[in-house]
Amino acid sequence: MVQDKTIPSRLFDALNYTLLAVVGIVTLLPFVHVIAGSFTTSAEMAMKKFILIPTVFSLDAYRYIFSTSKIFVAMATSVGVATLGTAFSMLLTSLLGYALARRDLDGRRVLMFLVVFTMLFNGGLIPTFLVVREVGLIDTYAALVVPLAINAFNLIILKNFFQNIPEGLEESAKIDGCNDFGILFRIVLPLSLPAIATISLFYAVTYWNTYLPAILYINDAGKWPIQVLLRQIVILASGFEGDPSLDSEVPPPDQAVKMAVIVVATLPILLVYPFLQKHFAKGALLGSVKG
Incomplete structure (x- = not known):
């Protein structure tokens, strides 16, 4: 029978999950920025340094x-x-x-x-x-x-x-x-x-x-x-x-x-x-x- 995890064990798991989630998000954000930037306009790229969702969708680059x-x-x-x-x-x-x-x-x-x-x-x-x-x-x-x-x-x-x-x-x-x-x-x-x-x-x-x-x-x-x-x-x-x-x-x-x-x-x-x-x-x- 599997015993319930202790409070320190649960805190350790929560810390691990939080840390891995942060690392995953930080790793994923540059890819999202690159993809979003490829679908935006030059004007928006000039105004914004970091884009996750383009305001104006454009296929001009492709x-x-x-x-x-x-x-x-x-x-x-x-x-x-x-x-x-x-x-x-x-x-x-x-x-x-x-x-x-x-x-x-x-x-x-x-x-x-x-x-x-x-x-x-x-x-x-x-x-x-x-x-x-x-x-x-x-x-x-x-x-x-x-x-x-x-x-x-x-x-x-x-x-x-x-x-x-x-x-x-x-x-x-x-x-x-x-x-x-x-x-x-x-x-x-x-x-x-x-x-x-x-x-x-x-x-x-x-x-x-x-x-x-x-x-x-x-x-x-x-x-x-x-x-x-x-x-x-x-x-x-x-x-x-x-x-x-x-x-x-x-x-x-x-x-x-x-x-x-x-x-x-x-x-x-x-x-x-x-x-x-x-x-x-x-x-x-x-x-x-x-x-």
């Missing part, structure tokens, strides 16, 4: 953003890069993570040291650009994927998750005649869905937010992802010289456009997250406990 057909091309580019890039990264990360999770792998410690080393040191911006140029990836979509294909942090999380799978399952599969690839794709990966969902979300967010690689490696404006194009739209709406092809008859509402750009850039990932939320915490936790 009308301005979507007044160029390039926005749809850039959106398709970002969706394609995020989808194919995530699949490619998960394939490579799973293969390498499974290999490093095998305790009988020769040179396992050396390979693991090299992986961790890349988290602390890297070649730098210019050497990386020179490598990408020399292999012929400039002005190709592959330049947005290949340099980011394997993230060391994601690899370590997935490797640790694979190590939590009982070795008896792999031994039973080998007795049944299954090879290493069969064990990985038929047993290990289906049992690792929480980690797969978590790492996939990490990679998807990385590819969706691709900005600097696109600035460095993509010279053709027709191949820009959504983040770079939205930057150009903000520059043009702010009165600075931007891409001439983005000129529109719709007057640019400066501050509202900036708010709308944030919404457009963030909304797709926010729509994906709820489908992976149930796996997210479990995958990140289990993959970080055992080394």
Whole structure:
């Protein structure tokens, strides 16, 4: 039988709920402000520094953003890069993570040291650009994927998750005649869905937010992802010289456009997250406990 909570316990719970509610509201308010600001007019944005409910509802900012057909091309580019890039990264990360999770792998410690080393040191911006140029990836979509294909942090999380799978399952599969690839794709990966969902979300967010690689490696404006194009739209709406092809008859509402750009850039990932939320915490936790 559950005993009634004592008064100090109830006060502690009330304090916790109050504190969490305040933190939740403080966290939510900036999002509400950004969304409300994207649906208001420039005049109201100029008069009010903080808006939660727009007095005059306006779609001018979104009308301005979507007044160029390039926005749809850039959106398709970002969706394609995020989808194919995530699949490619998960394939490579799973293969390498499974290999490093095998305790009988020769040179396992050396390979693991090299992986961790890349988290602390890297070649730098210019050497990386020179490598990408020399292999012929400039002005190709592959330049947005290949340099980011394997993230060391994601690899370590997935490797640790694979190590939590009982070795008896792999031994039973080998007795049944299954090879290493069969064990990985038929047993290990289906049992690792929480980690797969978590790492996939990490990679998807990385590819969706691709900005600097696109600035460095993509010279053709027709191949820009959504983040770079939205930057150009903000520059043009702010009165600075931007891409001439983005000129529109719709007057640019400066501050509202900036708010709308944030919404457009963030909304797709926010729509994906709820489908992976149930796996997210479990995958990140289990993959970080055992080394």
